[in-house]
Amino acid sequence: MSTQTLLGALRAIVGTGHVLTAPADVAGYAEDWRKRYRGAPLAVVLPGSTDEVAAVVRRCHAARAAIVPQGGNTGLAGGATPDGSGTQIVLSLRRMRRIRSLDAADRVLVAEAGVVLAEAQRAAREAGLLFPLSLAAEGSATIGGVLATNAGGTAVLRYGNARALCLGLEAVTAQGAVWHGLSALRKDNTGYDLRDLLIGSEGTLGILTAASLALFPQPAARRTAWVAVPDLAQAVALLGRARDALDAGLTGFELMGAPCIELVARHFPALRAPLPAGAAPWFVLLELSDSESEAHAQERLEAVLGAALEAGVAGDCAVAASLAHSETMWAIREHIPLAQAAEGLNIKHDLAVPVSRMAGFVADTAARLQRLLPEARLIVFGHLGDGNLHYNVQAPSGADSEAFRTRWEGPCNALLHEAAVAAGGSFSAEHGIGMLKTGELARFKDPAALALMRGVKQALDPQGLLNPGKVLTAV
Numbered sequence: 001m002s003t004q005t006l007l008g009a010l011r012a013i014v015g016t017g018h019v020l021t022a023p024a025d026v027a028g029y030a031e032d033w034r035k036r037y038r039g040a041p042l043a044v045v046l047p048g049s050t051d052e053v054a055a056v057v058r059r060c061h062a063a064r065a066a067i068v069p070q071g072g073n074t075g076l077a078g079g080a081t082p083d084g085s086g087t088q089i090v091l092s093l094r095r096m097r098r099i100r101s102l103d104a105a106d107r108v109l110v111a112e113a114g115v116v117l118a119e120a121q122r123a124a125r126e127a128g129l130l131f132p133l134s135l136a137a138e139g140s141a142t143i144g145g146v147l148a149t150n151a152g153g154t155a156v157l158r159y160g161n162a163r164a165l166c167l168g169l170e171a172v173t174a175q176g177a178v179w180h181g182l183s184a185l186r187k188d189n190t191g192y193d194l195r196d197l198l199i200g201s202e203g204t205l206g207i208l209t210a211a212s213l214a215l216f217p218q219p220a221a222r223r224t225a226w227v228a229v230p231d232l233a234q235a236v237a238l239l240g241r242a243r244d245a246l247d248a249g250l251t252g253f254e255l256m257g258a259p260c261i262e263l264v265a266r267h268f269p270a271l272r273a274p275l276p277a278g279a280a281p282w283f284v285l286l287e288l289s290d291s292e293s294e295a296h297a298q299e300r301l302e303a304v305l306g307a308a309l310e311a312g313v314a315g316d317c318a319v320a321a322s323l324a325h326s327e328t329m330w331a332i333r334e335h336i337p338l339a340q341a342a343e344g345l346n347i348k349h350d351l352a353v354p355v356s357r358m359a360g361f362v363a364d365t366a367a368r369l370q371r372l373l374p375e376a377r378l379i380v381f382g383h384l385g386d387g388n389l390h391y392n393v394q395a396p397s398g399a400d401s402e403a404f405r406t407r408w409e410g411p412c413n414a415l416l417h418e419a420a421v422a423a424g425g426s427f428s429a430e431h432g433i434g435m436l437k438t439g440e441l442a443r444f445k446d447p448a449a450l451a452l453m454r455g456v457k458q459a460l461d462p463q464g465l466l467n468p469g470k471v472l473t474a475v
Contacts, residue, residue, distance in 0.1 A: 058176030071145025077434030113144025152430030344401030
């Protein structure tokens with residue numbers, strides 16, 4: 001099938017205005033959020049329904065044209081970017097933005113893949129319920145994207161990652177068949193768990209078109225605190241105290257190094273930290289969600305913080321006096337990646353390390369990195385509650401950041417990834433593999449696991465047309 005024949009068939013399926021080929025029109029779909037990867041798609045196709053997705057896939061399958069599924073294009077590992085061959089179809093789910101249903105009794109929301117995460121949160125909130133998945137890109141990340149990457153975010157400690165919040169899926173296979181797997185059931189023990197197989201597969205096994213999402217009660221009260229801690233060991237100790245005292249009420253426990261706060265202050269001066277960056281080397285953003293009352297939440301949080309201050313686990317703290325104050329605290333945390341981007345290119349790492357080994361891991365690797373790169377700046381932050389660190393290396397102030405990254409990314413990756421795996425952790429906690437970490441997956445993944453993964457890919461997508469070059473190297 002010729003290129004023009006394929007494009008004509010795709011236009012007949014989704015409408016001429018929804019097949020983009022002009023360079024100016026496809027530019028935003030051809031480059032990843034970090035501007036690290038830029039491709040050249042044959043076209044960007046925007047279907048408006050599951051039936052249209054299935055028809056597009058069938059046509060591409062017949063033409064042996066590769067498909068790169070894309071949601072909000074906010075990924076950090078290059079998982080939704082086409083290659084430079086000019087032959088791949090970017091299949092954007094952005095037009096599929098319907099919330100199909102919300103059942104308050106079952107506490108289930110069914111959303112199409114293009115629904116923006118913040119829209120799903122809003123729909124749940126308007127029904128008096130909570131969809132707890134929250135991350136910095138929630139204003140543009142889509143439901144399909146966060147499930148395809150099994151996104152984590154700031155509430156994993158209490159509610160789990162995206163996989164834990166999904167009850168069922170609707171998806172299109174590599175051959176263009178539709179799997180109608182939407183479900184409101186918490187229990188369905190009827191064979192292989194295809195839902196969990198597709199979640200986190202980054203569009204390499206099927207194209208997600210809709211999902212059933214679990215909802216929760218809105219908390220009666222929230223309390224947020226900004227806590228200065230003298231070292232990372234004490235941050236871990238504070239986490240233990242908070243877990244013991246607050247149990248499931250502890251819904252957020254974020255760690256930020258002082259350089260993170262300085263970076264945000266430099267690029268976003270309107271966001272003023274509750275405590276000065278020089279007050280401590282580390283800060284914790286802690287959130288309690290209480291099911292009883294404002295007074296009960298305040299009492300519980302004050303008890304935890306008071307005991308921590310008395311024990312020397314915390315050096316100082318500030319409790320949000322209002323919702324606006326709490327939102328500012330969270331905005332500082334969420335603006336760290338944006339401040340890094342404004343500062344220049346950097347070497348990013350998305351590591352998982354057991355919490356019990358976190359303090360020793362950071363102390364050891366920071367010392368080794370400082371010996372290797374004395375002038376570099378370590379921008380370390382993340383979700384301490386679930387052991388996920390965004391351990392980033394920023395170029396020296398005033399240096400050529402692109403040259404720095406090109407020269408030092410390999411050595412930094414080797415040092416940190418090897419150390420994380422040696423500590424019983426992972427080189428990819430929540431950002432996925434994409435095309436950024438395919439080499440690391442091949443290097444660190446158990447050979448038997450890799451063989452199983454390749455077998456699954458071969459069985460579901462034998463022509464290798466779904467998101468080729470992502471997650472696994474050529475099958």
